[in-house]
Amino acid sequence: MVNLALAWAERYQDVRPDVAIAVTGGGSGTGIASLINGTVSVANASRSIKAEEIENARANGIDPVEFVVARDAIAVIVHPSNPIDHLTLQQISDIYSGKLTNWQELGGEDRPIVRLSRETNSGTHVYFLETVVRLGQKDNNTFFSADTLLLPSSEGIGAEVRQNPNAIGYDGLGYVTDDMKTIAVGLTAEGPFWLPSIETVNSGDYTVARDLYMYTAGVPTDSVAEYLDWIHRAEAQAIVRELGFVPIQE
Amino acid sequence: MATIVPESRSKRRQVSLAEVLIERAIQVTGLSAVLLVILIFVFLLREGVPAFFQVPISSLLMTRWYPIEDYFGLLPLIAGSLIVTGGAAIISLPLGIATAIFIAEIVPDWTREILKPLVEVLAGIPSVVIGFMGMLVITPLFRTALNIPTGLTAFTGMVLLAWMVLPTVVSVVEDVLDTVPKTYRDAGLALGLTHWQTISRIILPAGKSGILTAFMLGIGRAIGETMTVMMVTGNAPRLPKSPLDIFMPVRTMTATIAAEMGEVAQGGTHYHVLFAVGLALFVITFVVNLAAAAVVFRSTQRAERMLS
Numbered sequence: 275m276v277n278l279a280l281a282w283a284e285r286y287q288d289v290r291p292d293v294a295i296a297v298t299g300g301g302s303g304t305g306i307a308s309l310i311n312g313t314v315s316v317a318n319a320s321r322s323i324k325a326e327e328i329e330n331a332r333a334n335g336i337d338p339v340e341f342v343v344a345r346d347a348i349a350v351i352v353h354p355s356n357p358i359d360h361l362t363l364q365q366i367s368d369i370y371s372g373k374l375t376n377w378q379e380l381g382g383e384d385r386p387i388v389r390l391s392r393e394t395n396s397g398t399h400v401y402f403l404e405t406v407v408r409l410g411q412k413d414n415n416t417f418f419s420a421d422t423l424l425l426p427s428s429e430g431i432g433a434e435v436r437q438n439p440n441a442i443g444y445d446g447l448g449y450v451t452d453d454m455k456t457i458a459v460g461l462t463a464e465g466p467f468w469l470p471s472i473e474t475v476n477s478g479d480y481t482v483a484r485d486l487y488m489y490t491a492g493v494p495t496d497s498v499a500e501y502l503d504w505i506h507r508a509e510a511q512a513i514v515r516e517l518g519f520v521p522i523q524e
Numbered sequence: 525m526a527t528i529v530p531e532s533r534s535k536r537r538q539v540s541l542a543e544v545l546i547e548r549a550i551q552v553t554g555l556s557a558v559l560l561v562i563l564i565f566v567f568l569l570r571e572g573v574p575a576f577f578q579v580p581i582s583s584l585l586m587t588r589w590y591p592i593e594d595y596f597g598l599l600p601l602i603a604g605s606l607i608v609t610g611g612a613a614i615i616s617l618p619l620g621i622a623t624a625i626f627i628a629e630i631v632p633d634w635t636r637e638i639l640k641p642l643v644e645v646l647a648g649i650p651s652v653v654i655g656f657m658g659m660l661v662i663t664p665l666f667r668t669a670l671n672i673p674t675g676l677t678a679f680t681g682m683v684l685l686a687w688m689v690l691p692t693v694v695s696v697v698e699d700v701l702d703t704v705p706k707t708y709r710d711a712g713l714a715l716g717l718t719h720w721q722t723i724s725r726i727i728l729p730a731g732k733s734g735i736l737t738a739f740m741l742g743i744g745r746a747i748g749e750t751m752t753v754m755m756v757t758g759n760a761p762r763l764p765k766s767p768l769d770i771f772m773p774v775r776t777m778t779a780t781i782a783a784e785m786g787e788v789a790q791g792g793t794h795y796h797v798l799f800a801v802g803l804a805l806f807v808i809t810f811v812v813n814l815a816a817a818a819v820v821f822r823s824t825q826r827a828e829r830m831l832s
Binding site for chain 1: 592593600660675676759763784
């Protein structure tokens with residue numbers, strides 16, 4: 275998400291040269307912690323603020339206000355030669371938890387399944403664990419199978435999916451290229467199955483998508499309010515599309 | 525002797541102040557190296573030891589490593605590091621020693637002048653470049669050639685690490701063979717030994733301690749290597765159960781620290797456990813070096829006894 279925040283800040287210089295915006299990375303937790311400490315005006319986060327973080331902020335005299343600024347679809351990807359083109363959420367969960375180990379069990383070729391995942395420190399990993407592997411159920415304790423390859427970068431996942439017909443991976447829609455195959459995801463075996471796209475994410479049909487947030491300390495005023503207002507406009511949302519994220523509807 | 529040295533030293537001191545300063549400077553640099561190692565150790569202890577109080581030892585000895593949900597089983601990581609390092613040593617040592625013998629003893633001088641710098645160039649390739657090449661070229665090759673589910677395996681890590689360790693081993697062993705006196709070779713040949721017999725029975729035993737040093741340096745380099753193994757071993761924290769598991773992914777200690785330290789909350793349990801992993805790495809390298817020093821010390825002692 276830091277790429278998006280940087281791109282916005284950069285473009286905003288052309289709109290309002292008199293407003294200086296400094297962006298630093300470090301993960302959603304770092305951003306929200308800085309907001310609680312009062313060192314930043316806006317915290318970008320790819321997850322919603324936790325209850326304990328709100329408590330901490332209130333204890334510090336800060337009332338965080340949430341804005342959804344863009345959305346991000348997580349695409350499930352396989353090698354182009356893989357005959358499978360759609361899976362249910364339950365099937366994907368069973369693949370990653372290690373219940374399914376051969377593509378044959380899903381109607382594919384007789385090949386072992388090689389599971390690829392982002393590293394555990396990635397927000398995408400946590401989101402995928404909660405939404406897909408644990409099917410969004412709070413009391414579900416399913417784990418990624420210990421055989422799951424944890425790759426440190428999107429490029430690592432891309433390289434392996436492109437060349438290995440056994441592999442299945444997931445990543446932000448912005449990282450998916452033409453030389454891999456995106457899996458359509460459905461909730462039941464009867465379908466319907468949906469491919470991730472701006473339309474299916476915004477209509478709510480493609481469910482493996484998350485909101486990206488900005489948090490401000492209290493209701494924003496002055497330049498911060500103007501900036502957030504600009505971010506919701508078409509010009510800023512076009513950047514969202516350019517970077518492979520899903521723009522929010524006006 | 526003892527009476528002469530202070531006298532001459534005092535004379536010199538009058539002559540040159542610069543010399544005293546240089547001596548002191550060298551002393552300080554020498555001591556600072558020791559001091560740095562001690563400081564690193566103290567720092568690792570300070571940050572790593574709390575892990576043993578926050579996480580029970582029985583949990584650290586579990587087989588599941590999933591830090592975001594407080595599973596801190598270190599066994600898969602330690603096993604991963606040992607397998608990849610051991611494999612790299614097994615592959616690189618015979619190759620390295622053979623290459624060194626070839627360069628030092630067999631080829632004519634002009635070939636040697638070409639080969640030696642070439643091997644040293646190999647040492648200068650950044651590990652991320654080797655990792656990237658491994659990811660794009662070696663990985664698909666191994667997957668199809670060995671018919672395994674994925675090429676991101678412990679074995680791929682071993683081969684690439686062996687490749688990275690090779691220049692170290694070759695250079696050190698070659699230097700050692702170089703220091704074996706020419707009279708040894710002459711004596712061997714004069715006794716009617718063949719070229720190979722001279723190499724295997726006289727020159728190699730004479731350079732034994734140096735070869736051991738090369739071995740230890742190689743292992744030190746291999747166990748600490750991070751970038752390459754992170755890119756090609758798949759990083760799955762699974763505990764290997766059979767020898768064939770070298771064709772399965774593993775997660776090493778170094779890759780774990782590199783991948784997770786950036787996002788960890790400072791002062792948290794996960795943070796301390798990562799330092800404990802670093803501490804374990806430090807102890808392993810320390811023991812390896814100590815063992816090497818002990819063996820080298822003993823063999824020099826024996827050599828001195830034989831010569832006296």
